[in-house]
Amino acid sequence: MKRKGICSVCGCTDNEGCGEGCTWFDLNHSLCSVCWQLSAAQRLRKRDAALADLERRLDRIHTEKVLLELRLSVLTPEPGKRKPQRTTPAQHPRFPNRKEARK
Ligand SMILES: [Zn+2]
């Protein structure tokens, strides 16, 4: 639990600060500047690790996406080159239903 006036990390207070001297880092007076500096360095390392991890994952997702797009581009012709759709005899206005025509 965070309590006002006590550092949540090292436990220093208004009366008993860290040896090298510290000040409150946040408005709640629950994190002193010394601990913030320490945790900031940790956060930076964590952030770097998280970013590197994210980069790896994004790269994989990106690669899969590119591969998928390549596969799709092979399957579907480009819009300009698309052949007109054939109409089947049944749909063609000039040809009535074949079965009926044979009778
Ligand atoms: Zn502290």
Ligand SMILES: [Zn+2]
């Ligand atoms: Zn402190």
